[in-house]
Every structure is written in structure tokens, then in C-alpha cells.
Amino acid sequence: MIISTKKGTPQVEVQKIIDSFEAQGLQVTLIRGTDYNVFGLVGDTTKIDERQIRANPWVEEVTRVAAPYKLANRLFHEADSVIDVAGIAVGGNAPIAVIGGPCSVEGEAMAVELAKQCKAAGATMFRGGAYKPRTSPYAFQGMETEGILALVKARQATGLPIVSEMMGEDTVDEFEEYVDLVQIGARNMQNFNLLKAAGKMTRPILLKRGLANTIEEWIMSAEYIMAAGNPNVIFCERGIRTFEKYTRNTLDLSVIPILKQKSHLPVIIDPSHATGDWRLIESASLAAVAAGADGLMIEVHSAPECAWSDGAQSLKPDKFAAVIEKCRAVANVVGRTM
Amino acid sequence: MIISTKKGTPQVEVQKIIDSFEAQGLQVTLIRGTDYNVFGLVGDTTKIDERQIRANPWVEEVTRVAAPYKLANRLFHEADSVIDVAGIAVGGNAPIAVIGGPCSVEGEAMAVELAKQCKAAGATMFRGGAYKPRTSPYAFQGMETEGILALVKARQATGLPIVSEMMGEDTVDEFEEYVDLVQIGARNMQNFNLLKAAGKMTRPILLKRGLANTIEEWIMSAEYIMAAGNPNVIFCERGIRTFEKYTRNTLDLSVIPILKQKSHLPVIIDPSHATGDWRLIESASLAAVAAGADGLMIEVHSAPECAWSDGAQSLKPDKFAAVIEKCRAVANVVGRTM
Amino acid sequence: MIISTKKGTPQVEVQKIIDSFEAQGLQVTLIRGTDYNVFGLVGDTTKIDERQIRANPWVEEVTRVAAPYKLANRLFHEADSVIDVAGIAVGGNAPIAVIGGPCSVEGEAMAVELAKQCKAAGATMFRGGAYKPRTSPYAFQGMETEGILALVKARQATGLPIVSEMMGEDTVDEFEEYVDLVQIGARNMQNFNLLKAAGKMTRPILLKRGLANTIEEWIMSAEYIMAAGNPNVIFCERGIRTFEKYTRNTLDLSVIPILKQKSHLPVIIDPSHATGDWRLIESASLAAVAAGADGLMIEVHSAPECAWSDGAQSLKPDKFAAVIEKCRAVANVVGRTM
Amino acid sequence: MIISTKKGTPQVEVQKIIDSFEAQGLQVTLIRGTDYNVFGLVGDTTKIDERQIRANPWVEEVTRVAAPYKLANRLFHEADSVIDVAGIAVGGNAPIAVIGGPCSVEGEAMAVELAKQCKAAGATMFRGGAYKPRTSPYAFQGMETEGILALVKARQATGLPIVSEMMGEDTVDEFEEYVDLVQIGARNMQNFNLLKAAGKMTRPILLKRGLANTIEEWIMSAEYIMAAGNPNVIFCERGIRTFEKYTRNTLDLSVIPILKQKSHLPVIIDPSHATGDWRLIESASLAAVAAGADGLMIEVHSAPECAWSDGAQSLKPDKFAAVIEKCRAVANVVGRTM
Numbered sequence A, B, C, D: 001m002i003i004s005t006k007k008g009t010p011q012v013e014v015q016k017i018i019d020s021f022e023a024q025g026l027q028v029t030l031i032r033g034t035d036y037n038v039f040g041l042v043g044d045t046t047k048i049d050e051r052q053i054r055a056n057p058w059v060e061e062v063t064r065v066a067a068p069y070k071l072a073n074r075l076f077h078e079a080d081s082v083i084d085v086a087g088i089a090v091g092g093n094a095p096i097a098v099i100g101g102p103c104s105v106e107g108e109a110m111a112v113e114l115a116k117q118c119k120a121a122g123a124t125m126f127r128g129g130a131y132k133p134r135t136s137p138y139a140f141q142g143m144e145t146e147g148i149l150a151l152v153k154a155r156q157a158t159g160l161p162i163v164s165e166m167m168g169e170d171t172v173d174e175f176e177e178y179v180d181l182v183q184i185g186a187r188n189m190q191n192f193n194l195l196k197a198a199g200k201m202t203r204p205i206l207l208k209r210g211l212a213n214t215i216e217e218w219i220m221s222a223e224y225i226m227a228a229g230n231p232n233v234i235f236c237e238r239g240i241r242t243f244e245k246y247t248r249n250t251l252d253l254s255v256i257p258i259l260k261q262k263s264h265l266p267v268i269i270d271p272s273h274a275t276g277d278w279r280l281i282e283s284a285s286l287a288a289v290a291a292g293a294d295g296l297m298i299e300v301h302s303a304p305e306c307a308w309s310d311g312a313q314s315l316k317p318d319k320f321a322a323v324i325e326k327c328r329a330v331a332n333v334v335g336r337t338m
Helices: A011-023 A050-054 A108-121 A145-158 A169-178 A192-199 A215-227 A255-262 A271-275 A278-291 A317-333 B011-023 B050-054 B108-121 B145-158 B169-178 B192-199 B215-227 B255-262 B271-275 B278-291 B317-333 C011-023 C050-054 C108-121 C145-158 C169-178 C192-199 C215-227 C255-262 C271-275 C278-291 C317-333 D011-023 D050-054 D108-121 D145-158 D169-178 D192-199 D215-227 D255-262 D271-275 D278-291 D317-333
Strands: A002-005 A027-032 A037-042 A059-063 A083-085 A088-090 A097-101 A125-127 A162-165 A181-184 A205-208 A233-237 A267-269 A295-299 B002-005 B027-032 B037-042 B059-063 B083-085 B088-090 B097-101 B125-127 B162-165 B181-184 B205-208 B233-237 B267-269 B295-299 C002-005 C027-032 C037-042 C059-063 C083-085 C088-090 C097-101 C125-127 C162-165 C181-184 C205-208 C233-237 C267-269 C295-299 D002-005 D027-032 D037-042 D059-063 D083-085 D088-090 D097-101 D125-127 D162-165 D181-184 D205-208 D233-237 D267-269 D295-299
Touching: A002 A011, A002 D002, A011 A027, A011 A037, A027 D027, A027 D037, A037 D027, A037 D037, A050 A059, A059 D059, A097 A108, A108 A125, A108 A145, A108 A317, A125 A145, A145 A162, A145 A169, A169 A192, A169 B169, A181 A192, A192 A215, A205 A215, A215 A233, A215 A255, A233 A255, A255 A267, A255 A278, A255 C278, A267 A278, A271 A278, A271 A295, A278 A295, A278 A317, A278 C255, A278 C278, A295 A317, A317 C317, B002 B011, B002 C002, B011 B027, B011 B037, B027 C027, B027 C037, B037 C027, B037 C037, B050 B059, B059 C059, B097 B108, B108 B125, B108 B145, B108 B317, B125 B145, B145 B162, B145 B169, B169 B192, B181 B192, B192 B215, B205 B215, B215 B233, B215 B255, B233 B255, B255 B267, B255 B278, B255 D278, B267 B278, B271 B278, B271 B295, B278 B295, B278 B317, B278 D255, B278 D278, B295 B317, B317 D317, C002 C011, C011 C027, C011 C037, C050 C059, C097 C108, C108 C125, C108 C145, C108 C317, C125 C145, C145 C162, C145 C169, C169 C192, C169 D169, C181 C192, C192 C215, C205 C215, C215 C233, C215 C255, C233 C255, C255 C267, C255 C278, C267 C278, C271 C278, C271 C295, C278 C295, C278 C317, C295 C317, D002 D011, D011 D027, D011 D037, D050 D059, D083 D233, D097 D108, D108 D125, D108 D145, D108 D317, D125 D145, D145 D162, D145 D169, D169 D192, D181 D192, D192 D215, D205 D215, D215 D233, D215 D255, D233 D255, D255 D267, D255 D278, D267 D278, D271 D278, D271 D295, D278 D295, D278 D317, D295 D317
Parallel strands: A097 A125, A097 A295, A125 A162, A162 A181, A181 A205, A205 A233, A233 A267, A267 A295, B097 B125, B097 B295, B125 B162, B162 B181, B181 B205, B205 B233, B233 B267, B267 B295, C097 C125, C097 C295, C125 C162, C162 C181, C181 C205, C205 C233, C233 C267, C267 C295, D097 D125, D097 D295, D125 D162, D162 D181, D181 D205, D205 D233, D233 D267, D267 D295
Antiparallel strands: A002 A037, A002 A059, A027 A037, A083 A088, B002 B037, B002 B059, B027 B037, B083 B088, C002 C037, C002 C059, C027 C037, C083 C088, D002 D037, D002 D059, D027 D037, D083 D088
């Protein structure tokens, strides 16, 4: 960590800063400039809060050199983590995961039927929302437990592991019992209570990026889950919020090479939420695979215009199959299978 | 609600759209253009999901004319709501509320002493964090129940109502019993489970704006709390995330006139989190009062450089008193008291 | 265009609005709701300014249904435009264009040598900055005319058409004479004087997206060039500004399918500026090709750490060749050549 | 400047970096950490390009400690700069400047009449657009020279200095001759050719912040003008682009205390463009004055619904007078006159 102080900082204040860091077991080196002084701290700075240091009125700037995360950091875990989702491997050189399914589960028959179609189209996992985070309190909030049980039936019928979003600590037991890959949604990426609860589960966690969260904050949220005891975290990019109005969000594919450089955890792309428009999904999916994604999560519905939520961004099963087919061709030429 | 369809939409598809809305009890008027058709829907469209309509491949654009919120909507509640916080009125023509206190409670003695200083400086409520949302799992997470009880002692010593952030549904009972104004933090603005839980409390709720949430989404989160049974919501702007690097966030004071136009609920400004820098707080506080804020929430600490969190954005009690004094002068000339 | 008026708008004001649009030759249809009225305008609304209509205090909202651009609009030009750049076709089913070269031209020998290396690696055009838009007035501002002439030598040596950025109207003659594809930089995307000047040139224009411009504004800037007489415009996405700090910009690949839907003009991707980091270029280039880009523009330098500008985002020629090789494989499986 | 290198950087590479900086006359101090090394550079780093250093593959991070600007830097010019605009002082303790006038000049009679009304309302300068930057090539582009001459008549009639936007280098002579305060618009904030041209003028320059430019970039653009010979620059904040949809832009008032800390130049606020809605102007103007602005620039039109551009954000003269009256009261209590 590097700290610079303002021009004219009295020697006694400089010394106070040095003393305070040395008291925390850090080595301090001072560089004197004409207009400022700079301190370099050597040692474990993970627990030091930059904003705390800035509270000192003589401090000009604080720069963190070492990343604030450890368990998620590739520096201390060179090999790719391969996460096991009920028998399906995600990450490393494993085949690219294909997660398909409806935004909302609309009943057992629908879930079973759609899971079969998704499997036939090439999906390796089945997703469905049972607890739905909706902007409006008047919108459909999901079938809840009934929806989870419908997903279980879909798994029984197809063998596909199931993926669903957990919205609160009150459903931890239900998800631990039934759901193979537990999703933490974008709006809960910094719901730290939920992250800690997920950290105590044995199920792998699919951690979506928040609407306006930096990659570093995202890794820190994975670190929360890992620090609480659950090392099995998969990142899922779903687009960030920008000024652009033609798309629901802006898909940031740079996260793929960056996460792979900074962390050892896998990363999956959700082109459905990123674009918000089914006509943009094929292009975004192909791009994600070419960029090196470890998986895709795509919304599928047999009659999007009748879906109970988010039909605008859902593919029909045959279109989904066609997209997967094209993605597989791209995967093959970039050295992956699918 | 206004819906436009693409050039070349077959008459049968146009009719299907009309039929589907009429089946929902809405009146449909059709405008035929050369390149597109437009439908106007008249009736209660609150429960209609725009994204659902967009799933229809013939639909080009959907525009909501009526706001999607009702309980928080000034259209249906003309008078300003004045929220009672343990005897302190917030909103309408009530004196501008002044909430001061530390980012984190650091013990009973500290809380009591600081509450006295804040009161002397002009604060009408005392704030302190007992449960802290921190980006890093390794950072101080708050004193929890011990912190809440320290705030209670501070209230006993000063008579000031206390304000603190509730992070999860597991502490609802504790907050209902002890805390006068229950804060929902920025990172939980769309934690819908928590909003529903807050809606079942009898305590008023201070709802912070999310890091990258629109004003409409923010009002919808208030609507969640109100729809669950708690009409006492106060908005709190704390800055939004932008590309600017010199400030922690960008304080958006336009929310004041906009919220007063769209809603009847009060709005408070938090210049500490918005700016992230104590040197910017005076300017932002004066601006907030001039812009019409119903209250200010400012972090105060007797030794910011030793604070357990966010010292960089805390004022010392004497500086806090000076800021309040200046704000009072501005309040008087814009027709408010403080 | 759809206009809604506020609850309680007097009939006389409603009639004034109708009269004013009818006077402009538009047909007006009125839909009456309980809380608002809605007008639909049918006819040519291209010249109507939404913000003008909003000046009427009775107006609540204005929505444009028809796009505000004509010449760039696919609705009126169904076939892909294929732009001829000194013999190299860009767009439609033409091979994906590969533009390589240094951020700044550093001399004739360097330009000639690097152009040969780029050609050997698979480039079909050669780029180089002679006039450089630099944030600091103290930074290297480019070799100017000497740089352009060096590019001309590079073209003579390799046959590659040359691409360079034009920063002002004072150099229009120079660019018209020497440069095959004239770039308008991101910071000048809404320098309307320059757009008009470019519209009077016979050379094709490479129009970069502004740092924070919407796709619609970008198309409108192309429309400026086209309306002034030059139909040969190629879009170039180079990343937009967001809150993310790990990348220089956020590359928005959704522009590819969106531009292809809204417009008939080709679109090229610049992964160098988008990411700002050479380690991210391969991933971004592969993604761009998979997403359907009509070309790539990549910075190449034989010794990036000695480059006069932007070395951090430049590839060495051998790495450039390897990236192109991989991109070609992806191009082939998505139905394109390269 | 602080540079950190990656874990495992060979000693020979470390030495190369040291040598290269020492060759540029800088003193280099090395701090060795367990996972990284850090270099501190002491000396004049203004001309060093951070991005250049990052091109070195062994470099992890580069942090600039000293600001990259000199002439605009308060560190080297402690006193506030007070800019003289044809006899009206702006900045320091001068009365807060009030610039009123229409978005577009619509004729001589209109300009003269409106200037009289603005003066009566309290304006100390008169603004009017003669060259208009419009998103659409089909929108009204301004009266050009005729508009400038109309402004001159308005000045003759009222004695108010005139302010107008210069869009290109081709009109430098016209602006130098006629216009008292030459505006560089937001879309041209990084049109470096125009900045250099403005730097050669003797007229003071009103430099608007770009739609998505950081405060540092903005100061660098002032530095361009100053480095070219014109020390008389006034900053003008007009809102930045964010995700929020209820306002045209987000007004960032934090620029006031920040610019006053970093620079010695005055700063004016434009609430009209910032909000885009006349109903929000009063609140924003009061806030700007309270926050410490050196001036306000507000659009005024006698019949906003008939204005040739931007009527939605214009005040009528009597409303303008009322806003100024209220602002004056706020100015007085924050220690300024108006």
C-alpha cells in the first residue's frame, strides 16, 4: 500500500503516520519528494481500510498495490478451480456449461416439458426462477416452494442439475436440500448477510455481478462466501448499467480475461439479462464463448409472449438449440468443448 | 400505456394484441401510421409488465404513461406526508431534521459522549452503525446488538431518537424494539425480502437510494414497504455511482424537487457518503438545504483519523456545529426552519 | 411520435396542441384516458424536436416512435452498405477488415517497416496517428503532415490503404489527398463542424463512438456526414465510459447486432482503446468477430514499451499475427471470411 | 509518481526501469515488498505518460501523485483568479455572475427585448446561441453571424457583456471581435484544435464540462487553453451523463469545492442544461449558490413553448427574476453578493 502526504506536512505528523503503521506490524519506507512525501507499506495490508487512512487530513492519496482478496486470488491458487455442480464440472478445461430454462417456473408440467426441450437442445443444467426479485411489488413474485419442487421434478425427468435464485436467509434450508447451484442475484451481490449464509452452505454458488459493481467488489463478494466456508463460487456476468438506452444493460465481456487473471474461479455469461432482447442473444452468446466463458446461462421459454416474466429476453427451444449449435462451433476453434 | 408495433405487422397480429388487452379489462385505441401502428391503453396498467409486452416480436416500443406506483404517488395523495420519528416530525413544513453521529458505534461511552456533542451542535436525531455493510469480509463488521444497546444509552442520555441500519430479516425484532428510525442501506435498496420485512414493522423507515438506481426504482422500493403495510418511509439520497474519480459518489440533488413532484414522502440528504470527503461536506450540506431537503444526515466523530470506519468522511463535532449553523441561515432564507 | 398531457389539462390547451401539429402537416389522433390524454402524430416527424414539445407545461411525456435518422436507417435502405476503401470492401459479406498499425507514427522507416509486418500478419489496411488527441497539452501531439507522408510511404511499400485521424477542418485537404479512410475520433464524434466537413469529402469516414454517446446519437452523427453528401461511413466502437476501473473503457459489443438492425452501414471494433491493455485484446477480438463485426482495428508496435503513445494497449507484430489467425478460425465458423 | 512491478520481476528488468527514469532526470527510490516492488519518482513528472509506463509488461500499476496540470493548479497560484469579462469580474469575492438569455438567438428584436428583461431581472451578462450544436442535422443550426450581430445590438441596448458558443476555428476572428465571453461547449471540451485556437484569443473562455469527462480531464482542457497563451478561463458545469432517466443530465455540484481546491479559476453552474426541465431550475440554482458557485448561467425565453430550441429548460423572465431574487438571499447568508 502506498500513501502520499500533502506538501508541507509537518515532520511530527509524518512520524505519527510511520509509528501507527509500524504498530500494526508493517514495514514503512519513506520517499521524500519536493511537493509531497510517499510511504510504502510492506506486509499484510488486507485488513487495512484505505478510507480510514484518508481520514488523516495530511494524507493526499492512498493506493492499494496488493489486492484486498486472498481466497479468490489467483496469486495464491495458481490452478483454475473446477467447480462440481452435481456431477457437471464448470471451469478449467471442462466443457462449456449450458444453463437453459425459463425466467420464472410456471408449474410442474411446464418445468418438466421445458427441461426436456432444453436438454435436447444441448443444455447441461436447467434454470428456473421460483423466488423472483421484481422492481414492482404488484408484479408476479414467483411460485416459491412450489416452483422449487417443480424444478426437482424437472431434474428427475432429465437428470439435469437445477439452478435457482435464493433471495433470503429464510430459504437456505430449502435451497440446501433441493437446488444444485444456488444463485445470488445481481441486486443481492452486496447483501452481505445473504453472502455469509451462502458461505455456510455446501452447494456451489452462482454469484451474479451487481448492476453497478466493479470487478473488484464482485471478487470481494466471492471472498465473503469463501471466507465463510464455501469455496465453490462461480461468477456470472449479466451486464452493467450505463447511459445506453437501446439495451437493458451493457454486457461487459472484459470480465472474462480479467477474472481469469485475478482469480481462479470460473465465469459464466448471462446474455439474456445483459441484453434484455432475444434478438441480441445469439450475437452475445457467440461473443461470450469466443471470449473464453466457462458457461452460458440463457432464458428459454416455449411461448415467450406468454411468459410470466421477462419473455422479451427469452429464446424459444428451437432457437436456443440453434444458438448452442453455433456456439459449439466457436468453442471448438478456440480450444474448448461444449 | 402506449405500445407501437413494427412496420408490416399483419392485421391478425394487431387484433391479437387488442384482444389480449381487452381481456384484461383495458380500453384499447388504435392509431395507424404509415410505418407503424400505435395502441393506447386506458385503465389500470399498474400490474402490466412492459417487458412482457416487448416479448411479442411484432412490438417495437412500449411506453408507460401512468407511473407504476400508487401509494407513494403524489397524484393520489396531494399533501406532503409528515413522518413522526419518536416525536420528531420530518417532511412538510417541519424543521429540517439533523441526524448526526458516527459511521460505526465504537462503544457505549463513545456513543453517549458523541450524542451529547451532536445534540449541542444542533442534531435532532442520533445515528450510529451497529451492523455494517462492508465490501471486505476482513473489515470491521460492527458491534451488532452491543452497538444497538449503546445507541439506546445515548438516547436515554440525550432524548435524541436513534437511527441505525438494519441489514437482515433476522434483526427485525431487535430494530422494532430499540431503533426509532430504521435505515435500509444503499446496497439493500432492492433486497426485496428486507423491504417486505420493513413493511411489517411499525417503525418509520429511512430508505437509501441504491448506488445505481433510478429515482423510479427507488420510489418502487418505497412502494414495496408501503404495500406491505408501513406508510412511513423517508427517502435518503447518498450519491450515485459515476465515472468521476475525485469523489466517492456523485450527489444528485435533483432528487429533491423530483421526489417532491412525484411523491408525497420526505427526502433527506447524506452528504457524507455522497462525497466521501469531509472537506466537501459543508458545501454539499448548504446546497442540500437550499435545494429543499427535509433533513441532513452527517457523519460525526470526535477523532476521525481513529474512527473504526469511514473517518475520511466524518466531521468533528465543532465543525459539524459550524456547518449546521450555516445551514440554518440558508434554511431561513428559503422559508424553512432548522 | 406520441405525446401525453397531464391530468387536468384544459380542453383549450389540448386543442392548441392539436392545432399546432396540424399546422405542421401532421395527422393527430387523440386518446383520452382518465388521468391523461395521449396524442399520436402520423407523418414525417424527423424535423420535430422532442425537447421543444416538452417546453409546453401541459405536456407530460414525448416518445419518438419513428427513428430520427433517414439516410443511415435500414428501414429505407434494406441492403447492407458495402464501403469501398481504396479497393478493400468493408461490410456486407466482404471479408472482415483487419486494420493494424501504431497508435502514433514515429517516422517513415518505422511506418514502412511496421506496415510490412502488419501486412505479413494479415492486415488489410494500415493505421497510424499523425494528429493525436491527447488529454495533456504537454504530451506528444503527433508528427502531423510528416506523419501523414510517412503513412503514404508505408502504403507505397505495401499496397495497404491507410487510415488516420483527422482532428480539424484545417487538414481536410491533406486528408482528402492522402488518406484512404479518414477517422473521426471519439472526442470529436459530436464536433458537428468537423462532421459537416467530413461530409464534403470523397473519402470514406471511420466514425468512432464517443466516450459516453448513445447508439442513437452515434447514428445521428453518421447522418450528419451523410446529409452533407458523403454516404460512405463506417462505425467504429472503441468502448464507453463506465464506473469500472480495471479497464480503460467498457467494450459494448451489443452495438454490432443493434447497428445492423437499425442501419445498413458497416461496424468495426477497436479492442485496443476499448480495453487499454494488450493482455485483453485477444479475448476482445475473438468476441468481436464472433459477434459479427465487419472489421477489427488493433494497435501494433514492434516495441510497445518504447511507443510514443499508448504502448500499453499495443500488440507486437507476432502476437498480432497470432490473434488474427485465431480470429480467422472464428470468422470461418460464423460464416465470414477474413 | 509511484510505479509498482509484478511479483517475480527479474532484477534486470527492475534495473532497466530505474535507468530509464534516471535518464529522464528523475530521482528513483525503490521499495521492495514480498509480492511486489514499488518505485517512487521524484522530480517533474508532468510530461510523463502513465499509459506509456504501463506498456512495460512487468509493471502492475502506476499512480500519479502530483497533478498533471501546472498553470491551472492552485498549488502554484494560491490566490483566486478573478477573470474580467468586459468589466464584469468573475471569481474570488466578486459578486456572483448572472448570465441569462435564450438558448438560440431568434432575431435582433428578440435579442434586444430579452436582454432588457434579463437585465431588469438581475442578469449581469447576456447569453444567446448563434452557432448551435444539435444532435440532428435536420434541427435548427443557429442564425450564425446574424445571431452574433443581434447579440451585439443587445449589448449596445443594455450594456451587458455577451456570451456565445464558438463551434469551430473558422469563426475565431468573429468571436474575437464581437463576443465578450467565448463559450466552448460540452461536446467540444476535448476538441483540442479548438482549445488551442481559444488559447490564442484575448477574450476570456467559458469552458463547459464534457458529458462524461472527469474533473481532471476538464482541468487539463483549461490547461490546454492556458498553455496556448490565454490565462482567462472560467469553468462551467452543466451536468454529466448517468443512468438516471428523469433528468437530462445529473448536476454535479461537488465540482465547486473540488475545483476551488485544485485550481484557482472560477466556476459557474448551468442548471438549465443540467436538469433539462425548467421546473428543476430554481432548486438547482439555489443549491449552486449555496455550494459556492461564482456564477449562474440560466436559459431565459419569453415564450418557452415557442423557443427555437430547448424551450423545456427555459424560464420566463419573471420566473427568472424570482429565482435570482431568492438566490441573492442565499448568497448573502453564505458570504457572497449577487
